Amino acid sequence: MNLLEHFKNLFDQHELWEDEITLKRYEYLKVQGAANTNLYYVISGSLRAYIIDEFEEHTIRLGYKDNLVAAMVSFIxxxxxxxxxxxxxxxxxxxxxxxxxxxxINADADRIQAWSRFL
Incomplete structure (x- = not known):
C-alpha cells in the first residue's frame, strides 16, 4: 500500500472527512486571490490547477479520481x-x-513521520 492509500484509509477509518461536495463542469473550487486551506479527495471527475500570467494560462497540475488535491501554497x-x-x-x-x-496528524509521531514522507 502506498502512502496515499494509507492516508485515505486512515482518514476514512477515523471519519475525518467533514463534507462531500459536487461541482459542475468548469466550476471553480478556488480562484486567484483567495485562500483555501482544505484538503480534497477526488471521488469522481477531474480538475486542474492553473495560473494566469500576463499572456496566457498555465496548467500546472491535474487531479483525478482517487487523488488528494489542495492549493498547496495556500494550504501551507x-x-x-x-x-x-x-x-x-x-x-x-x-x-x-x-x-x-x-x-x-500531530496526535501521533508515526503519522507525523509518514505525513512528512508523503509531502
Missing amino acids: TEQPTNLYLQTLKKTRLKVMSKARLMEF
Missing part, C-alpha cells in the same frame, strides 16, 4: 495565492479542513 501558508482550481467535468470531492487534518 494560509494566504491567498494566484492559483485557480477548476473542474474539467462534473466532480465529487470529500473535504477536510487543514485544522482537522493537522490535529489528526
Whole structure:
C-alpha cells in the first residue's frame, strides 16, 4: 500500500472527512486571490490547477479520481495565492479542513513521520 492509500484509509477509518461536495463542469473550487486551506479527495471527475500570467494560462497540475488535491501554497501558508482550481467535468470531492487534518496528524509521531514522507 502506498502512502496515499494509507492516508485515505486512515482518514476514512477515523471519519475525518467533514463534507462531500459536487461541482459542475468548469466550476471553480478556488480562484486567484483567495485562500483555501482544505484538503480534497477526488471521488469522481477531474480538475486542474492553473495560473494566469500576463499572456496566457498555465496548467500546472491535474487531479483525478482517487487523488488528494489542495492549493498547496495556500494550504501551507494560509494566504491567498494566484492559483485557480477548476473542474474539467462534473466532480465529487470529500473535504477536510487543514485544522482537522493537522490535529489528526500531530496526535501521533508515526503519522507525523509518514505525513512528512508523503509531502
